[in-house]
Amino acid sequence: MLVQMKVRGLMFDPYNNAYIIILRGEENTDVLPIWVGRPEANAISLALEGIFTPRPMTHDLIKNVLDSLEAKIISIVVTELKDNTYLSKTHLTYQGSEITVDSRPSDAIALALRADVPIFVADEAIKKPSSEELDRWLENLRPEDFGKYDT
């Protein structure tokens, strides 16, 4: 079963020098934290904040290429967690057929926000330990850790 989720937050993880995207379901029951790299976090942040750059950033370019070719992103799905890595798929329609392309969740989410299409997460990808890990991580956070947040 697929659960629709929205991006509810983006924060900096000072321990891993990475960023975390927080996906959360409509009923706020399921939370999915996904660790992403800096450029991808930046791409997501620009879309969340509606910041328009003078030149197209890489995900804008992908969106522009798809628009120009009249290919349409219809949804993205985070399908599973494998070896600590979330896998996802981007679903498109092009010339009457549906196409599914393997993507990292970070890229897929950056595209979903730009194309304004739903983000789905498969049941299998929502594992309780991940939110326990997040709780533990949140409990260990100190105020000074937030100082390193840097857009």
Added chain:
Amino acid sequence: MNIPLKVDAIIADPNTNAQIVILKDEQDLELLPIWVGMAEGNAIRFAMEGISSPRPLTHDLLKDFLNHLKVPLEKILIHSMKGSTYYASLHFLQTPQAQKGNDQTTENPALDGITEESEEVTVDARPSDAIALALRMGVPIYVTDEVLSKKGPESLDAWLEKLKPTDFGPYDA
């Protein structure tokens, strides 16, 4: 006139935390340095060094999209320079759906190949993204002679002359 260029090198600019892509023509007569961001520079370096990532990186994803759509990229063109910003375009050859016959149930309609009806579709891009994609797709990189005549080779020469050996310390792949 469009001149084909090759990516000669990519170097880190210790002063700005940016990276510089050095493009050269086949005779090594023309040299075009383009400043790019860290992420785009890495995307170009990975392609140059043939490093493949276990998961598709962002430019790999664009390549995967194009392969799935079966729309070939013909070339990229660095066509103008405004202020200190270079502008590039991606040139695709798209076969319109109507030209693939009326049989919409064909498994792989695009396998019919590129017909005379193929249309060129161009998309505006930053040179960094365009180069990162061109290297992945194995297509030529062109620059207009207008851009080559406008660029200031003095600026790179001046920058290179100012370099001290210690500047290379912050280099970080």
